[in-house]
Amino acid sequence: MTAEEFRTQVRDWLASAPKPEELYDYGGTPQLTDVPAGRQWHRTLYEAGYACLHWPAEHGGRDASVAEQAIFAEEAARAGVPRQLNIVGPDLAGPVIMRHGTEAQRRRYLPPILRGDHLWCQLFSEPDAGSDLASLRTRARADVDDWIIDGQKVWTSAAGSADYGLLIARTGEDRYLGITAFVVDMTLPGIAVRPLRQLDGESKFSEVFFDKVRLAGDSVLGEVGQGWRVTTATLGQERLSLGAQAVGMFEALREVATAAREHGLLDPVLEDTITALWSRIWLLRATWLRAVGADTELSSSAFSVLKLVSSEVYRDLGDLATSALGTDALAAGHPLVHRMLVGRAQTILGGTSEIQRNILAERVLGLPR
Ligand SMILES: Cc1cc2nc3c(=O)[nH]c(=O)nc-3n(C[C@H](O)[C@H](O)[C@H](O)COP(=O)(O)OP(=O)(O)OC[C@H]3O[C@@H](n4cnc5c(N)ncnc54)[C@H](O)[C@@H]3O)c2cc1C
Structure with missing residues (x-):
């Protein structure tokens, strides 16, 4: 199929696809109130084969080229709908799990992202670590087989509605090799999400506090100390839009x-x-x-x-x-x-x-x- 044929196919489908009444193009991050319509829309995309276009076919995607993904993003914008539930699950966590996760992690986390059942957030930035992310201070301490997390994240988009978070935390002193990536169930005890209100009145991101949050050993994504490599390798997907x-x-x-x-x-x-x-x-x-x-x-x-x-x-x-x-x-x-x-x-x-x-x-x- 040529790029133009793909565009026509997508445009026709988007014009006739059933859309929840409350759906609008909320961008890469839904507000809490946008989530039900966003989930329903993502499910519709999934059933039509338009969810996670860039994922390999073996994980339910379409192996779409960058050009096809771009066409889809543009046609979705033209139709006034988001191209997926949110950015983090399909574009960041999914590819990271495919590349660095264990087989058990892939089986557990990928299908619900593909279907839009699980919404993910990105727990990277901290009050003193934004552009200079490697200076992050949230700490993960080993406790027998588990990890105990203490610290604070900020500007976490969709934290208030997320089921899971992709966290980077400090497990050692080395600036880069002392960083490890984790999957966090956002309902765990010790996690407090405090929404931030923006000057436009919306509330799309939050502060997230970790107070002795206990993560099971299989929450580590990739190797201990490889968190920097794990996360930077797949940054940039949001650039598609x-x-x-x-x-x-x-x-x-x-x-x-x-x-x-x-x-x-x-x-x-x-x-x-x-x-x-x-x-x-x-x-x-x-x-x-x-x-x-x-x-x-x-x-x-x-x-x-x-x-x-x-x-x-x-x-x-x-x-x-x-x-x-x-x-x-x-x-x-x-x-x-x-x-x-x-x-x-x-x-x-x-x-x-x-x-x-x-x-x-x-x-x-x-x-x-
Ligand atoms: C709408 C929105 C959504 C976001 N969502 C998320 C999210 O989901 N998860 C997450 O982890 N983070 C998120 N962020 C945070 C975002 O990644 C950071 O705000 C960004 O990386 C900048 O970091 P900072 O705010 O700490 O600013 P700082 O890094 O403190 O920068 C302050 C100022 O100094 C400038 N500056 C810093 N370093 C240099 C340098 N070396 N050279 C020149 N100038 C420099 C910056 O350009 C800026 O003007 C979000 C931010 C916004 C605005």
């Missing part, structure tokens, strides 16, 4: 122009700004299509350019809300105002813009550190 965001950005740009016209604020300066953004969105989409068309590895630096450009266009688009709405931007609830408030998050999550610039400077341009 980067270019797909262009679909929503064009739509938002139209909303900005309409709102500005309605408010009598569409002057030549704003017109110029809108046109410049329009070109940047086209460039983003074209670069993304070129990268995925060549089946470029998602870990490639090319995707750092895309991460940087897409999040900064997203932010600048949000900032136009005030130019388009005038003082009406002060009234809460307008979708453009919401876009403005969440705009910054994109330039932080999954590696900040400064970190992307460092990567490009050092690994692509060969500049000194």
